[in-house]
Every structure is written in structure tokens, then in C-alpha cells.
Amino acid sequence: MDILQEMSTLLQQGRAPKVKELVEQALEEGLSPKQILDEGLLSGMGIVGEKFKNNEVFVPEVLIAARAMNAGVEVLKPHLVKQGVESKGTVVLGTVKGDLHDIGKNLVKMMMEGKGLKVIDLGVDVAPSQFIESAKENNADIVACSALLTTTMGEMKEIVDKVKESDLSSVKVMIGGAPITQSYCDSIGADYYAADAATASDIALKICVG
Ligand code: B12
Secondary structure: OOHHHHHHHHHHOOOHHHHHHHHHHHHHOOOOHHHHHHHHHHHHHHHHHHHHHOOOOOHHHHHHHHHHHHHHHHHHHHHHHHHOOOOOOEEEEEEEOOOOOOHHHHHHHHHHHHOOOEEEEOOOOEOHHHHHHHHHHOOOOEEEEEOOOOOOOOHHHHHHHHHHHOOOOOOEEEEEOOOOOHHHHHHHOOOEEOOOHHHHHHHHHHHHHO
16 A cells, blocks of 8 residues: 555554654655645545544544544654645634633644644633734634533624724634534624534635635
8 A cells, every 4th residue: 555545544543653653654765744744644634524524433533533643743743844834824713711611622623733724722711802812913814712501602702793893804703612503603793603623624724725
């Protein structure tokens, strides 16, 4: 089997040490870091994302595959920076104030990173002002907010209002989490809603690269 195809398969199986080894081997064989990233790691993560969206694999498999992806990316990182591969866009991501649920947010982060986006993860219990400050500091394309509680989802309206009030007119607000719906998204004037991490990363990439 071709080394990149093998890397993709092992990543889907979540075999982090093997993936790391193959990335090292591919670099030694002279493959370009970008080719390894696109055709080995991102291709594998893309397949996992599709399967997750179709309920063919579940949260544990995605987390394990993402760990394998991270192991491979760690080896590639210095080479990618050297080669000047730029990130495709910047997303400021967090779980809203009062809410400590982060499993879904972390999946969104992994899938977005898997698409080549830079994700600034503000963690959980993030106040609206923190989203705004970070978006300004990092020249973000997207502010992405997660909420799992009906009592905290109202925070998203404040974030949307604050983005509109500040000089961040080109920044899009994306929202998600179990209680969030498209109609809620429309009612608070947020730009995008996605029901799952794979769709969230597809939309984010489209926003950033057109
Ligand atoms: C795990 C869990 C916890 C864990 C959280 C651990 C952690 N590190 O996250 C713990 C035990 C800490 C917890 C605590 C609480 N929980 Co809780 N919890 C859950 C549970 C069982 C699973 C949530 C989860 O991780 N799902 C798996 C992930 C993968 O799914 P997800 O988050 O929905 O994310 C997906 C999508 O929504 C989307 N997505 C998520 N974020 C984003 C963001 C963007 C931008 C986009 C586009 C998409 C997107 O993509 C993800 C992947 O596809 C849910 C039940 C449920 N059905 O949701 C209850 C649930 C959310 N919890 C609930 C409650 C009540 C609480 C507590 C108040 C309980 C208590 N009395 O203390 C506390 C609140 C603590 C707090 N302040 O946040 C209720 C909420 C009810 C409501 N109507 O608001 C639920 C629904 C359980 C229930 N049926 O009662 N909880």
C-alpha cells in the first residue's frame, strides 16, 4: 500500500504511534510536508468526519482518530512552518459563559483543525467580551460558540450583538450545541448554525476560503 494511504487508514483506526512513525518515514523518503498533511492525515480525518456525520462511527472513535492526527501533526509542524504553509483562516472558539460542557466543542476544534484552519480555543465558561477581544487580537474570520444548556444559550445573543456593535463587521458568528437549532440561530441574528462538528468544519472552511 502507498505510504500516504496507509497513514490515512492507520489514522482512521486511531493508531497514534504508528501514524507518527509513518509521518517520520514519509519525510525521510522526501515527500513534502504539505502532501503528507493533505493526502495522508487530512484525508484520513476527512473520512472519519464523514462517517461521524453518518453515524457510522461515534465520539470515542473520533477522539482516538483525532489523537492520532495530532501525533502526526506534531511531527509535521516544524516542517510546515518552514515551508510557509499558511493556515486557511482563523476561528475563535469557546463554550459560552456559565457552561462547562466541552466534548462537542473539542470535536469541533479537531475537525476544524483537520481542515487546515487555525483555532483559538478559549475553553469553557467564556464571557462575551472574551470572544470579542480574542477575535480582534487574532484577526479572526469566525467566532464559534458552543452551548449545551438552555440556561446558557442566551449568551449567544449577547455575543452576536457585541460583534455587530464592534468594528468586526467581516467576522461571522457560528453557533452550535445540543439545544441550538437553525431557527434559534435566525432569531438571534447569528450567521451560521451546524448540528455537528463535520458540518461545522465544512461551513467554516467555506467562509474562510470561499
Ligand atoms: C457529558 C455531559 C455533562 C458533563 C460535561 C463534561 C464535559 N467535559 O463536557 C458534566 C457531567 C460536567 C455535565 C454537567 C451538567 N450538565 Co450535562 N450533559 C452531558 C451530556 C450527557 C452529554 C453532552 C455531550 O458531551 N454530548 C456529546 C457531544 C459530542 O455532543 P454536543 O456537545 O451536542 O456536540 C455536538 C453538536 O452539538 C455540535 N456542536 C457542539 N458545539 C458546537 C459549536 C459550534 C460552533 C457548532 C457549529 C457545533 C457544535 O457538534 C458536536 C459534535 O457533533 C448531555 C446530554 C445530551 N443529550 O446532550 C447533558 C446535558 C447537556 N447536561 C445537562 C445538565 C442539566 C447539566 C448540569 C446542569 C447538571 C447539574 N445539575 O449539575 C451540569 C451543568 C454544568 C455546567 N455549568 O455546564 C442537561 C441540559 C438540560 C437543558 N435543557 O439545559 C443535559 C441535556 C442532560 C439532560 N437531559 O438533562 N454534563
